[in-house]
Amino acid sequence: MTLNRRGFIGSAAAVAGALAAPMVMAQGKPRVVVVGGGAGGATAARYIAKDSKGEVDVTLIEPTRSYYTCFFSNLYIGGFKDMNDLGHTYGGLAANGVNVVHDWAVGVDRDAKTVGLAGGGSVAYDKLVLSPGIDFVDGSVEGWDLSAQNAMPHAYKAGSQSELLRAQLESMPQGGTYAMVAPPNPYRCPPGPYERVSMVAHYLKVNNPTAKILVADPKPKFSKQALFEEGWNNHYSGMIDWIGDDFGGGNVSVDPGAMTVSIDGEVTKVDVCNVIPGMKAGRIAELAGVTDGNWAPVNAADMSTKADADIYVLGDASQQGDMPKSGFSANSQAKVCANAVRGALTGSKVFPAKFSNTCWSLIETNDGVKVGATYEATEEKIAKVDGFISQTGESADVRKATYEESEGWYTGITSDMFG
C-alpha cells in the first residue's frame, strides 16, 4: 500500500490529493488515537475532543481504570496525602466525548496506520499521539532488574510501588538505613528523588529519629540542590548522607537478596533500598519506531516526531530540548500538540507554540519551593526563554504560600487533564 501510494504521489500529485480527500470522507470523521492517559495524553485527548466540538473522533488507550499521578506521590510517602487523593478516573473524559479504551497498546503499524491492542484487535488513526511516560533501562543499576522491584522498589510510577515503599519505610527497624540509588540524567521529574529524600526524612524524624538516609547519586549535582541542602540542614540535620558522583556515587551495585548496596566498593547492609534506575521512553514509542536511542526526538513546533509526521510524542518520552520531564511540561506540550493536530485535521487556526513549566517540591511541612521557566519553539528544539527559582533563606510565610500554591496547582492541572 505504501509503495502504491508513493507511486501515485510521484507521478501525479494532483491525483494523489484528490484521492486522499475522499479517503477521509469515506471513513467519516478524522480519527485521533492517544496512547497513555497521564498529564500529556489525557490533556491532549480532552483538548482535541473539547475544541473540535465533535468534528474529530478521539480514542484514548490507557490500561488502568484509576490513574495515580506521579506528581504528589512523594507527598503520599511523607504522609501528607492519601493514595485516594492521587487517584483519578476517566469518566470526565468520556463525558467530553473521548472514547476511552482500557487496554495496553502493544504495537503500531505505521503503514496501515493502526494501533494493536493486547486484548486483540486494533484501532485506526489519522494522527497518533503517544504519551507513554517512562520505562527503565535494562542494566542501569548493576544487580537490579524489574524482577527485583518488590525487594527494592523504584516507586517512580505511582500506585502500588508507592504503597510498597511506604510500607517498607514503616517497617524499618529503629536506627535503620534507608538507601536510595538516584537516576542518571535525563529522567522524569528532576527534583523528584530529592523531594522523596525530604519526605522520607520527614517520616523518619517523627517515627524513627535515629535512622539514616544514604543516597548514591551518579550525578555531580542535582535540581534545586542549594534549596534542598539548606532544608535538609535546617530540618533533618545529620540524617542524610548524599554521595555524588565526585565521591563514587555513580559506581553502584545492589544485591536484592542480601539487601546490600555497594558504593565505590564499600558494601552497606540496608533496610530499605529505593532504586530509581536510568529511564527511557515508554516501550510503545520504541515499538512504533519513533525513538532514537532512549527517547523520541520531536519537532518543537507541534511535538510531531522526526520519524513520522503523523505520530506525535508528548511528555517524558519525548526528546524536545530544554524542558524538564514533568507533568506540567507534558500538559503544556499536549495543548500545543492538540492545537496543531486539530488544525491539521479540520483546518482550524493553528497558533504559535508556547510552553511553560513549574515544579514545586515540599521539603518539610509548609516548606515548599519551586522552579519554573517559559519556553518557545525554535527550528532545532524547545528553547528556554526565561525562568526563576525559589531563593535560599526565604521567610516561612513565603515557603508556606509556595506549598499552598502547589496544592492549588494540583487541583488545577488534574481538572485540566481529566475534566
Place this chain on the structure above:
Amino acid sequence: MSEEAALSATPDIPEPALAEGTAAQVVLASADAPADPQMAAGEDAFQQCSGCHEIGQGAEHGIGPHLNGLFGRVAGSHGDFRYSEAFQRAKSGALTWDAKMLDAFLKDPRSLTSGTRMSFRGIKDASERATLIGYLRAFSDDPADIPEAAPTKQASDHNLDPAILALKGDPEYGEYLSGECTTCHQASGGDTGIPSIVLWPEEDFVIAMHAYKNKTRTHPVMQMVAGRLGDEEIAALAAYFGQLE
C-alpha cells in the same frame, strides 16, 4: 468573596458599624476641628471607609483593620487581624503600602488584590483618591517626610497606554493561550490555593497582567508568564476569561 458581590457592592455604610466606628471621627471633630481644608476634605472622603475601618487615636480593628500607621507597612501584616487569603498572599509578596500602591488599591481593590473581602467598588475620581490618601497619611509616622503637595500630584493608578486598554482582544486566540493559565487556574473559577481568573472585567485583567509584566505585582510565576505576553495576547486572554460561562 464572589465577584458579583464586589461588582454590586456600593460603599453603603452599615448602620451599626458606623456607630461603632465614630470614635476616631469624634476625636478629630472635637479636638482639632480641621483647620486644614485638605484634612477636612479627607475626613469627608473617609466617610465611605469608616463603616469598616477606624483611624485616629484609640482606633481598633472592626470589620476591616484599623488604618493608623498604614504608610510603609506591609499589607496584611497586623498579627491580630484575620485577613482574607488575598491579603495573606499580598503579605507574602511583601506588598508595602505607599501612596502609589494605595492609589492603585483604592481605584479598584480587586484589581490589586483579587479576592479581597473588602466589598468596595473603588473610587474612580483621581483627585478624591489623592485627598483620601493625603488624609490617611496624616495618621502614619512622620508624615512630614512626604512633601505636602504630593497627594494632589498622584499619577493615575497605572501607566498603561490608553491604546493598550483600548485593544479589542480575540477570544479565540485567548482560548488557545488560556491553556497556559489553566494548568494552575481552574477554568471553572475554583480558587483553592490559586486565585480565580474568570469573569474579571477586561480592563482589570489587562491592568493586572501588565502590572505583572512590569513587575509591580510580585509573584514570580506570573511575572514570568506575563513577561512574554504581548499586548494583543493579554487583550485576547482578558476577552476570553471575561466571557467564560
